[in-house]
Amino acid sequence: MPVELFKRPWLSFLVHWLAWEGLYFLMGLPLILAAPYRNWENFFFNYGLLGSVNFLLFYGCAFYLIPALFIKRKNIWALVISSLLLAFLFTFIKYRLEMWNFETKLAEVKAAISRIPAIDTTATGGKTGRQFPATPVSPMQWNSYVRAYISFSFLIIIIAFAYRLLLVWYGHEKVRKDLENQKLQAELSFLKMQINPHFLFNALNNIYSMAVLERAQKTSNGIMKLSEMIRYMLYEKEDEQYRVTLDKEISHINNFIDLQKLRYEGELFIHFIIEGDITGRKVPPLLLFPLIENACKHGIVQDPAKPVSIQITIMDKFLNFSIHNFKNDFLKDQTGGIGLVNVQKRLSLLYPQQDLLHIQNTRKEFDVQLQLPL
Structure with missing residues (x-):
């Protein structure tokens, strides 16, 4: 079950722990039910306490170690070394718990024996005829324990790796389907707009010819x-x-800015700066446009002291986009904000789990910083 389904980390941890322990108990239950003597205390120690230790190894690898070292950083060697250290660490923790359990039971046996009164066994040939508490079996030495159980710790890490990759695949599939649905909806919307595009362009060309004449x-x-x-x-x-x-x-953005200049009498103060080489660079279409449209609509475009500032900076692997405007006190759209929501939704689909858009919205100013991978 993907951790992304839970909004609270502790709830995700609890659900995964309950599922892990449930499977653990189901695997061990047939063994104890088939045994001639059912030692429930040992059962809950092995499948409850030691099972929880194994779960901590699984959860730590699946949701912290593997995402940090493999998914984000692609550092295979750091992942291998960390996995080896964790396998030995958790094997040592389980060994110490086994020793603690043994020493606790041994102390209980010694206490029970000390409470049995001494009796004369001369007449019975040294036999008491009584049953003494069974002495617990001593666990292996550390070297033998490591050789016997270290492979189980590695198996848990492999399970954690497979589980995390399954979550990544599930997330990518979900994003892919969302993108397909979004593209289908966009195509349907375009089809609605394209009822008769040739008529639209012919009409515009006719009006353009009339305006020229x-x-x-x-x-x-x-x-x-x-x-x-x-x-x-x-x-x-x-x-x-x-x-x-x-x-x-960029040509589309420039056309929009030119249209804005035709709307107003007098000079417009929209500063559009491009830094870096744009040759061969590609971006999602119409992703920057709603932000520019929003700034021109709600900004102060005719005050030289409060211009709309737009900047595109091309880096090696990123496009940095920034836009800033001062808010005007008129032209308030009661149904506004659709363009910004659309940009945020498209970013979440195109670049999942990446924090690319940063917005500062104050009473007088609006500032947007966007970093797009190229």
Whole structure:
């Protein structure tokens, strides 16, 4: 059962422990029921206490050691060395518990013998006719114990490794199915938008031609930018990793900024800076766009002292995106926030278990920092 199903770590630990002990007891129950003498005390010691120690080894490897060293860091040697140390450590813990159990029972036997009164055994040839408490069997020496039980500790680590890989596979399958469903829903949405795209483009081209004939340069430019944006949203194809080239995404952003400039009288203060080489880089389509649209919609775009600042920095393996705006006191959308929620959901599907988006939202300012793997 995936630990991600539980919101509280202690609940995950408890459920896994109960499942482990339940299976442990079920495996050991036929043995004690078939035995001529049922020593329940030893049964609960072996399958309860020692079973819990084995569970701690399993849980620590499956949910802490393997994720930290193998899944995140891919450090095989550190995982092997840590596994060896843990196997010896938990074998030693079980050995000390076995010794403690033996010494406790031995002390009980000695106490029981000391309470038996002395009797004359001369007439019976040295035989008392009474049963003395059975002396507990001494556990192996440490060297023999390690040789006998260290392999069992390694088996538990192997089970933990297999279980964790099963969880990773399950998580990847879930993400893959979510992506397929999201892509299907997106395609259905695009189909709804594409009822007659040729009519839409023909209409825009006709209006553009009319604007040119009437010498309405500003209007014709706006229509052309809008046409290019719609064409990008409808027809730009993604690769098998749901990405498009960064230069096309930037061109789409620039078209949007140009449209914003056509909306207002006077100068607009939207600073868009690109640092690094964008050649051959790919990003998920329309992932940055809702953040820019949100900043232009709710920001102060005509105050030179409070511009909308957008920056894309290309690193070796990451794209760093930042956007900052001061909030205006008008144009409040009561149903807003859909674009931001959409970005967060897409990030969780495309890059599961990665904290990529950081938002600072104050009363007067809004700041977004996003780091995308390239």
